[in-house]
Amino acid sequence: MSLQVENLTKKFAGLTAVDQLSFTAEKGKVTALIGPNGAGKTTMLSMASGLLSPTSGSITFGDAVLTGLPGHRIARHGIARTYQNLQMFEEMSVLEVVMTGAHGLGRSGPVAAMLRLPSVRREEKKFEQVAREALDRVNVPSKLLARESASLPYGLQRRVEIARALVAEPRLLLLDEPAAGLNPTETEELSRLISGLRDSGLTVLLVEHDMEMVMSLSDAVVVMNFGKLIAVGTPSQVQSNEQVVEAYLGVEDVGA
Ligand SMILES: Nc1ncnc2c1ncn2[C@@H]1O[C@H](COP(=O)(O)OP(=O)(O)O)[C@@H](O)[C@H]1O
Numbered sequence: 001m002s003l004q005v006e007n008l009t010k011k012f013a014g015l016t017a018v019d020q021l022s023f024t025a026e027k028g029k030v031t032a033l034i035g036p037n038g039a040g041k042t043t044m045l046s047m048a049s050g051l052l053s054p055t056s057g058s059i060t061f062g063d064a065v066l067t068g069l070p071g072h073r074i075a076r077h078g079i080a081r082t083y084q085n086l087q088m089f090e091e092m093s094v095l096e097v098v099m100t101g102a103h104g105l106g107r108s109g110p111v112a113a114m115l116r117l118p119s120v121r122r123e124e125k126k127f128e129q130v131a132r133e134a135l136d137r138v139n140v141p142s143k144l145l146a147r148e149s150a151s152l153p154y155g156l157q158r159r160v161e162i163a164r165a166l167v168a169e170p171r172l173l174l175l176d177e178p179a180a181g182l183n184p185t186e187t188e189e190l191s192r193l194i195s196g197l198r199d200s201g202l203t204v205l206l207v208e209h210d211m212e213m214v215m216s217l218s219d220a221v222v223v224m225n226f227g228k229l230i231a232v233g234t235p236s237q238v239q240s241n242e243q244v245v246e247a248y249l250g251v252e253d254v255g256a
């Protein structure tokens, strides 16, 4: 299923962070969403994940209209995200962090959880199994699962974040600057990981500043500036687009 964004707008007080934005992230492809700082990329992802509600416009995923739905309902449509700032919790183990991604999937209520009913324990066992599988999928070695997540090298923390998103078994994965703070080797490994997820059928919407990664990994690139779409196309098409080069001038070499 593809993600379709139409005339999407988000206003904050006096500022239009996303302005009449339209694009499609095709099923089974990696679509990169790029643009200078403040362009509105994170705001866009937050509307797609239900953290923010749009001012106007629409978001659909396949036949499902997502516009304005709260995050837990959007998650049920098979959409998961990672955040620009790592969300590792002090003192939680790697396995526990990833298991938090399964919250909301469970059917046992808070009372059952408090009473530690057998149904809850069974559910937790299942979540643990799913978390282990997700960590295996992103190549986090099993010997690290009991380690405090915040103590891991950055590259591994990013993988743990992706694993947490994967436990919900999404069909659409929204990634917000997953390569931020990674060294070139870690970035390359991350690229391979995302490429593998795409090959397994996941649709990926990737917000990323690392242009080398964007241009080598993406099937399509959507370029924003000041909340507006300024270009869309294949990596080579946007690289040679004058408006794109202008938007990045002095910021970054788009072709780097
Ligand atoms: N919750 C908010 N309240 C007010 N302004 C915001 C909020 N979130 C983002 N903005 C503003 O919206 C614009 C787009 O921000 P953002 O989506 O984070 O951009 P990007 O991720 O492309 O760097 C920026 O000018 C930012 O300051």
Ligand SMILES: [Mg+2]
Binding pocket: 041, 042, 043, 084
């Ligand atoms: Mg951002």
